[in-house]
Amino acid sequence: MSQRSKVLSLITALILAMSLVLVGCNGNNGGNGNNSDNGDAPVKTITAGVLTVGSDCDYPPFIELDGDQPAGYEFELLNAIGDEIGLTVEYLAPQNFDTILASVASGTKMDVGVSSFTINDERKQLVNFTTPYFDSNQAVVAMKTAPYTKAMDFNGLTVGAQSGTTGADWVRENLTNAGTVLKEYNQASELMAALNAGDIQGAFFDEPVAAEYVAKLYTDSQIVESIPTGEQYGISVSKDNPELLDAINKAMVTIKKNGTFDKIFLKYFPELTPPSLGA
Amino acid sequence: MLLTGLKLLLQRLKKYSTVLPALRTFLAMVAVLSLVVTFVVPQPQAQGLTVEKTTAKPNQSGSSQIIGGIPTRITWEATVGNDEEVKEITLVFPEGTALGEGAANRVTVLEGSTRLEVPQTNTITSEQTNIVFDNPVGSGLLIRVEMSYVALPEETGEYTITGTYIDGTGTDITLDESPAISVISFTTVQKIQHWLDQQPWVESWNSVLFLKIFLNPQLIVSSVPTLFKGWLRSLGLVLFGFPLAIPIGLAVSFLRMAKFRVVRFFAAIYVNVIRGTPLFLQIYIAFFGLPFLGVKLDSYVLGVLVLAMNSSAYLAEIFRAGIQSIHKGQFEASASLGMNPMQTMFSVILPQTVRRVIPTATSEFILLYKDTSLLAAVGVMEQMMFAKSMVASTGNMTPYIVSACYYLLVTLPLTKIIAEFEKKLAAAEGHGEVLTSKKKKRRFFGDMGARETLEAAIGDSGSLVPGENSTANSTARGPANSTASGPKNKDLR
Numbered sequence: 058m059s060q061r062s063k064v065l066s067l068i069t070a071l072i073l074a075m076s077l078v079l080v081g082c083n084g085n086n087g088g089n090g091n092n093s094d095n096g097d098a099p100v101k102t103i104t105a106g107v108l109t110v111g112s113d114c115d116y117p118p119f120i121e122l123d124g125d126q127p128a129g130y131e132f133e134l135l136n137a138i139g140d141e142i143g144l145t146v147e148y149l150a151p152q153n154f155d156t157i158l159a160s161v162a163s164g165t166k167m168d169v170g171v172s173s174f175t176i177n178d179e180r181k182q183l184v185n186f187t188t189p190y191f192d193s194n195q196a197v198v199a200m201k202t203a204p205y206t207k208a209m210d211f212n213g214l215t216v217g218a219q220s221g222t223t224g225a226d227w228v229r230e231n232l233t234n235a236g237t238v239l240k241e242y243n244q245a246s247e248l249m250a251a252l253n254a255g256d257i258q259g260a261f262f263d264e265p266v267a268a269e270y271v272a273k274l275y276t277d278s279q280i281v282e283s284i285p286t287g288e289q290y291g292i293s294v295s296k297d298n299p300e301l302l303d304a305i306n307k308a309m310v311t312i313k314k315n316g317t318f319d320k321i322f323l324k325y326f327p328e329l330t331p332p333s334l335g336a
Numbered sequence: 337m338l339l340t341g342l343k344l345l346l347q348r349l350k351k352y353s354t355v356l357p358a359l360r361t362f363l364a365m366v367a368v369l370s371l372v373v374t375f376v377v378p379q380p381q382a383q384g385l386t387v388e389k390t391t392a393k394p395n396q397s398g399s400s401q402i403i404g405g406i407p408t409r410i411t412w413e414a415t416v417g418n419d420e421e422v423k424e425i426t427l428v429f430p431e432g433t434a435l436g437e438g439a440a441n442r443v444t445v446l447e448g449s450t451r452l453e454v455p456q457t458n459t460i461t462s463e464q465t466n467i468v469f470d471n472p473v474g475s476g477l478l479i480r481v482e483m484s485y486v487a488l489p490e491e492t493g494e495y496t497i498t499g500t501y502i503d504g505t506g507t508d509i510t511l512d513e514s515p516a517i518s519v520i521s522f523t524t525v526q527k528i529q530h531w532l533d534q535q536p537w538v539e540s541w542n543s544v545l546f547l548k549i550f551l552n553p554q555l556i557v558s559s560v561p562t563l564f565k566g567w568l569r570s571l572g573l574v575l576f577g578f579p580l581a582i583p584i585g586l587a588v589s590f591l592r593m594a595k596f597r598v599v600r601f602f603a604a605i606y607v608n609v610i611r612g613t614p615l616f617l618q619i620y621i622a623f624f625g626l627p628f629l630g631v632k633l634d635s636y637v638l639g640v641l642v643l644a645m646n647s648s649a650y651l652a653e654i655f656r657a658g659i660q661s662i663h664k665g666q667f668e669a670s671a672s673l674g675m676n677p678m679q680t681m682f683s684v685i686l687p688q689t690v691r692r693v694i695p696t697a698t699s700e701f702i703l704l705y706k707d708t709s710l711l712a713a714v715g716v717m718e719q720m721m722f723a724k725s726m727v728a729s730t731g732n733m734t735p736y737i738v739s740a741c742y743y744l745l746v747t748l749p750l751t752k753i754i755a756e757f758e759k760k761l762a763a764a765e766g767h768g769e770v771l772t773s774k775k776k777k778r779r780f781f782g783d784m785g786a787r788e789t790l791e792a793a794i795g796d797s798g799s800l801v802p803g804e805n806s807t808a809n810s811t812a813r814g815p816a817n818s819t820a821s822g823p824k825n826k827d828l829r
Contacts, residue, residue: 155724155727155728158731159731162731177442177482177484178409178438178440178442178482178484178485179409179484181438182438183731192450192451194449217715220724220725220728221728226393229393229394229400230391230392230393230394230411231389231391233400237400238717240715240717241715241721241724241725241728242714242715243713247624247713247714247715250624251623251624251714251715253627253628254623254624254626254627254628254632255627255632256623256627256635256715257715264449283449285446285448285449285478285480286444286480287444287445287446287449287451287480288444289451333453
């Protein structure tokens with residue numbers, strides 16, 4: 058066999074193998090579809106019987122990794138919802154926050170996106186949101202040694218936010234002095250690390266998370282100001298799957314009524330009032 | 337209150353008027369004065385609804401400006417005064433405002449930082465926004481209205497949102513003027529985009545989902561100028577980093593060939609640790625670790641340093657392979673001419689080495705240039721970062737494609753230069769035979785086999801699989817020892 062025909066046959070073999078794999082995938086999907094028709098799961102999900110969740114898993118106390126398993130308020134809330142609908146909750150490897158909504162919208166990778174997503178009208182054009190399950194605000198964190206007293210003090214300084222968040226939007230909209238530099242990070246933990254490293258003077262993100270970080274991990278920093286925005290978190294669901302949205306909203310009403318929700322909520326936020334969840 | 341009190345006091349004092357005529361006159365004067373003060377100087381009346389702020393979300397990625405005629409989101413905040421109530425708010429947009437698709441209001445009422453459930457009905461039109469609360473909103477509360485997909489007037493200017501509110505007693509009151517929003521008119525980019533918006537071919541082009549997501553014409557237009565800034569910054573990173581890596585790499589390569597075992601050992605550790613760990617990891621360690629040691633550098637400078645350090649290890653091996661590929665006879669000949677080892681190295685060996693390592697070193701330059709993108713993860717503003725934030729704000733992949741073109745703008749010509757140089761090198765070294773056999777493969781796999789050719793020229797390291805054609809691909813970073821194995825010189829004679 059000559060060199061060239063060897064290469065050619067190799068490529069042909071590769072193409073054949075790939076097409077076999079593709080056929081295999083289709084076969085599997087068909088099988089799953091049948092399963093869900095049999096009534097194993099009341100709603101259609103990407104993998105039948107499983108609620109596939111995309112999250113950045115780096116937003117304590119809402120969701121974070123405890124070892125290699127997610128933990129936190131949102132994690133327990135989703136488990137309760139999963140139990141109610143009859144779906145096993147499974148998590149993808151941690152996603153970048155700014156890619157989750159696009160993945161949810163495409164409807165092929167994850168059923169729901171859960172990473173403390175603030176419901177707003179721009180995002181609502183891309184995905185559907187469930188009933189809000191948490192009321193939040195923004196906050197700005199700086200080192201305790203820094204002289205700042207309010208959020209607008211950072212106008213004209215180098216500040217950081219997590220990419221794709223409402224915190225980043227707030228900075229762009231409000232800190233309009235020419236000198237302001239906004240550095241965007243993938244993860245909230247990177248943001249805090251950058252603040253402590255002196256790369257940024259202030260870190261803008263959701264107030265409950267900021268409170269958690271300054272209380273536990275980065276005790277040299279403090280919340281300079283809470284910015285009241287009254288934003289609300291919702292679980293994002295693909296617009297192609299309104300049945301799943303309905304099922305989750307119904308499940309939220311049920312767990313609100315039977316007390317499961319309040320128990321989970323108060324475990325993490327004993328000083329706050331649990332939201333009504335539309336019940 | 338004050339006045340009536342004073343009058344009462346005066347009446348009582350009248351009884352003693354005979355006793356204290358002077359005091360009486362004095363008190364009368366005080367009473368008159370206070371009357372004057374009450375009517376002439378305007379009292380700071382309790383404001384029913386104080387506008388706290390009016391801002392708009394920048395609607396062009398990579399800039400903080402608000403462009404007229406393109407939908408933005410206006411945020412308006414006001415506080416209800418003490419002992420006041422608000423039943424209804426009407427906010428009037430400047431003339432020429434238009435609504436985008438999906439325009440909506442989002443009304444939030446906060447007590448301190450606690451969100452309250454306040455039922456209301458609201459409407460939005462291109463003239464105004466109207467919010468009617470089911471129950472009046474009480475004193476001290478913050479009302480926050482976000483109006484999405486509102487396009488402010490197209491002309492440059494300062495625009496204010498005016499309006500009225502109805503208080504608890506049903507009185508219609510005009511709102512204080514809100515802080516102005518600066519709006520700029522279309523830039524050239526927007527003019528082109530606007531023109532594209534109206535073209536039927538653009539519409540049918542964008543109706544194909546793939547083309548809309550990856551090759552959106554409007555976004556190509558806005559990406560090119562925005563990403564150009566990032567392109568310059570990326571290029572800057574590598575243009576500072578690479579020249580810095582050359583002397584370090586050369587020094588390390590000498591240490592790798594030193595007489596003393598200990599020196600060789602430490603140089604080997606440097607090279608193998610750096611080549612054996614991902615650059616991404618090194619970047620993280622440098623950016624998040626060093627500051628804890630008190631090392632505070634500008635992130636751009638630190639980026640250059642990390643790139644230089646990383647590249648120096650690869651260059652050290654390239655240089656070492658290059659130097660060792662020079663035939664032993666050259667060293668012997670120089671020695672016989674009475675040259676010392678230093679003279680030999682700098683006037684005989686290195687000049688020959690330079691020619692041989694140029695293609696591989698250029699490949700290394702290409703690799704390093706592409707690796708500048710990793711710095712996006714730690715917040716260095718470079719091309720990838722610009723593209724990322726554009727993608728995040730538009731939800732469209734087109735900026736990544738434009739970004740790819742910018743990278744190719746550098747890598748493709750360099751690849752071509754390498755190929756030309758190899759040809760010359762082969763001719764000079766006089767082993768055209770190797771090249772002809774390579775040529776066949778090239779026709780099949782493209783034209784990027786710089787490292788391969790050098791490997792073939794300076795010795796067979798055996799690490800390159802035929803078909804791993806693209807040295808301009810980061811996978812060519814390969815195992816830590818890919819160029820470390822000893823040259824055998826077999827092709828060089």
